[in-house]
Amino acid sequence: MDPQGEAPKKNNTEHLVADRREGIGVCGWILVSLSFLLVLITFPISIWACIKVIREYERAVVFRLGRVLSKKAKGPGLILILPCTDTFVKVDLRTVTCNIPPQEILTKDAVTTQVDGVLYYRIHSAISAVANITDVHSATFLLAQSTLRKVLGTQSLAQLLSGREEIAHSVKVVAAEGEMNASKTLKQASIVLSESPAGLQLRYLQTLTTLAAENNSTIVFPLPINMLESLGQKNKKG
Incomplete structure (x- = not known):
């Protein structure tokens, strides 16, 4: 998922992370202190449960008492997870490849044809991939599939056969715009149906x-x- 720019990406991440000035509250700090004390009492046995290894191509999004622990995902290397209060989700940053199955489209010059494709994408922000969407891989695949039909429907058959690179660029741009506008469109559709x-x-x-x-x-x-x-x-x- 290629970002549209550094500013939107930064704003989305900051929106997910709780304000550090508010903290986790007095009860939260008590639970964290008790968890840390438990680690010290059971050391060195507890170290095997608290130390996690994050591979070079992975990042860990750590939640402490339900809140994202920091504005940046952890890893690679060793990370410390406190028992009872911390949970984490691993995110794979490697490029994912999947096939878009053949589907029928109607071209601009009214010719019915079957097209397929290959989708390449990778996650840039591990925190956004975990906290913003339930299944980022499924959502990306469905978005690419619908965008492919939308873009190819505006092209003639001759353009489809000769302009593959231009079509790939158009799909990439439209998919990025669709990701930002999808939630707004669904909200507007629900309002229209509820009023009519x-x-x-x-x-x-x-x-x-x-x-x-x-x-x-x-x-x-x-x-x-x-x-x-x-x-x-x-x-x-x-």
């Missing part, structure tokens, strides 16, 4: 049409949404 009951029902009918076209063995019993809402209200009153 008719639009929500049309979306419901469109979903039924898709199911009927793709899964002919599936039996769908459509029910009006108003009926479901009335049943829910009756259950609450009962």
Whole structure:
């Protein structure tokens, strides 16, 4: 995941990390002190449980009492993890390669063709990859797949055959922009559907049409949404 710039990347990381002036509170410091005291009492046996080895291509995002411990991921080398209060997540910084399966697209000149691709990406910010998204690998793959269809749909067949490097650059730029705007788009779509009951029902009918076209063995019993809402209200009153 290539960053758009150092400033946005820095702001996102700082937003994730708790303000160091607030700290973890009095109770938090008591728990950390007790955990550190436990390490000293059980030394040197405890050292085997507290010392973790982080490889050269890995980084560790350490959480202390649920908070990110520092603005920078730990590693490589040896890191100290306190028992009971600290947890950590390893992040692989190596380049990941995955195949985008063939998919049908309609080109600008109305030609239906099948295209596939190979996706290369790597994680630059371990903290953002862990704290900002549930599954960074799945999200990146789905974003690249949808972006490929979007970009190729604006090209003619001749452009697809001759301009592979330009298309790859366009996919990279659009994917980076989509990553920033995806959450805003989903929020706007939810607001529109919530304010328009008719639009929500049309979306419901469109979903039924898709199911009927793709899964002919599936039996769908459509029910009006108003009926479901009335049943829910009756259950609450009962």
